[in-house]
Amino acid sequence: MAESKYLVPMSSPEIDESDRQAVLDVLRTTSLSIGPRVVEFEKSICAYSGARHAIAVNSGTSGLHLCMRAAGIQPGDLVLTTPFSFVSSTNVILYDNAIPVFVDVDPASGNMDVKKLAEAAADLTSGDPARMRKWLPRKGAEAHGKLRAILAVDVFGQPANYDAIRKVADQYNLKLIEDSCEALGAEYKGRRAGLFGDYGVFAFYPNKQITTGEGGIIVTNDDQAAEYMASLRNQGRAQGDTWLQHTHLGYNYRLDEMSSALGVSQMSRIDALIDRRNRVAQLYNRRLAAIPAIELPYVGPETTRMSWFVYVIRAKAPLQRDRFAAALEAEGIPVRPYFLPIHLQPYIADKFGYREGDFPVTEDLGRRGLALPFSSCMTEDQVALVCEKIEKCAAG
Numbered sequence: 001m002a003e004s005k006y007l008v009p010m011s012s013p014e015i016d017e018s019d020r021q022a023v024l025d026v027l028r029t030t031s032l033s034i035g036p037r038v039v040e041f042e043k044s045i046c047a048y049s050g051a052r053h054a055i056a057v058n059s060g061t062s063g064l065h066l067c068m069r070a071a072g073i074q075p076g077d078l079v080l081t082t083p084f085s086f087v088s089s090t091n092v093i094l095y096d097n098a099i100p101v102f103v104d105v106d107p108a109s110g111n112m113d114v115k116k117l118a119e120a121a122a123d124l125t126s127g128d129p130a131r132m133r134k135w136l137p138r139k140g141a142e143a144h145g146k147l148r149a150i151l152a153v154d155v156f157g158q159p160a161n162y163d164a165i166r167k168v169a170d171q172y173n174l175k176l177i178e179d180s181c182e183a184l185g186a187e188y189k190g191r192r193a194g195l196f197g198d199y200g201v202f203a204f205y206p207n208k209q210i211t212t213g214e215g216g217i218i219v220t221n222d223d224q225a226a227e228y229m230a231s232l233r234n235q236g237r238a239q240g241d242t243w244l245q246h247t248h249l250g251y252n253y254r255l256d257e258m259s260s261a262l263g264v265s266q267m268s269r270i271d272a273l274i275d276r277r278n279r280v281a282q283l284y285n286r287r288l289a290a291i292p293a294i295e296l297p298y299v300g301p302e303t304t305r306m307s308w309f310v311y312v313i314r315a316k317a318p319l320q321r322d323r324f325a326a327a328l329e330a331e332g333i334p335v336r337p338y339f340l341p342i343h344l345q346p347y348i349a350d351k352f353g354y355r356e357g358d359f360p361v362t363e364d365l366g367r368r369g370l371a372l373p374f375s376s377c378m379t380e381d382q383v384a385l386v387c388e389k390i391e392k393c394a395a396g
């Protein structure tokens with residue numbers, strides 16, 4: 001294998017000896033799935049988030065999909081969501097042939113613009129075809145059903161504006177799903193992310209705040225929905241069903257015991273992991289503040305605790321993001337454009353007829369955003385090296 005051309009990694013999980021030991025311990029048992037570790041992991045997430053129920057699954061995407069099912073989303077139903085996210089949050093709406101209705105984002109935070117969200121909900125429930133058309137895609141929504149839900153995303157580890165979003169959800173009787181896959185540990189007005197909606201999801205891919213390799217978890221205070229989602233995760237076996245009895249059409253979305261054990265071990269250090277990520281973000285903030293060609297990440301006043309998932313800067317004209325990114329890569333610094341707008345992903349643009357210009361704020365952020373190397377393991381020297389190269393490349 002060729003040696004990495006990079007001087008620092010883009011991201012890296014923080015795995016220690018106790019993590020390795022926890023996984024090895026599972027491999028010395030005969031219980032590699034549906035065992036005690038997954039229950040323990042769910043309990044630790046309940047304790048941390050304050051949720052009554054946690055349902056561990058094999059990815060954040062699987063978790064969001066089960067939330068769609070629990071929300072009763074049917075083919076043709078409309079779901080309000082953001083085009084500025086990881087593609088997973090829109091894909092789960094499409095899995096059941098529902099229709100994502102995009103609402104552009106706030107230019108500072110990148111989270112859903114709540115004024116636009118309120119307008120969209122009012123228009124889409126007005127029964128007036130002209131008002132509805134303002135929000136519906138050009139094609140692919142001819143046979144649409146009713147507006148049923150909001151799927152909000154806590155982008156980059158910062159909670160969306162839930163006071164306003166909750167109000168819209170309540171006013172129009174919509175289910176609210178919180179994609180908190182980037183925001184484990186974040187706080188909005190002193191309350192932890194994950195429980196602002198009817199159901200919330202955290203994810204554990206290796207670049208997230210904690211990792212299980214692959215994995216995710218749903219949190220909810222809704223007893224009935226929790227039981228239903230736990231059943232769907234396990235091939236639709238309801239409580240009381242035997243192994244080959246299936247009450248519902250389900251999936252295999254189970255999280256195995258090795259992954260769960262890693263999750264338990266990682267959760268025992270969650271505060272330290274988030275603190276170290278915060279420290280890296282503050283080091284970047286301090287060093288990069290003096291560079292006029294870039295904008296630093298925005299943290300809003302309602303965000304009483306940021307749980308840094310990625311550190312994304314924005315190129316300011318005349319500095320051009322793609323040229324800047326190429327220069328950094330040539331200097332051995334890995335960077336990623338972040339996010340690319342969902343409505344312009346080829347299969348989505350194709351299906352719904354979206355074009356450039358449809359969501360201008362999302363597109364502007366998509367053209368200017370650049371994720372820098374980031375993890376809890378980054379040293380001060382590594383941050384300094386990245387910043388030195390940024391200073392060099394932003395000047396030239």
Ligand SMILES: *Cc1c(COP(=O)(O)O)cnc(C)c1O
Pocket residue numbers: 059060061062085086088089153179181182203204205215216
């Ligand atoms: C990570 C992430 C997910 C889930 O990703 P998986 O790879 O399926 O675990 C969902 N939404 C957002 C916004 C994410 O960042």
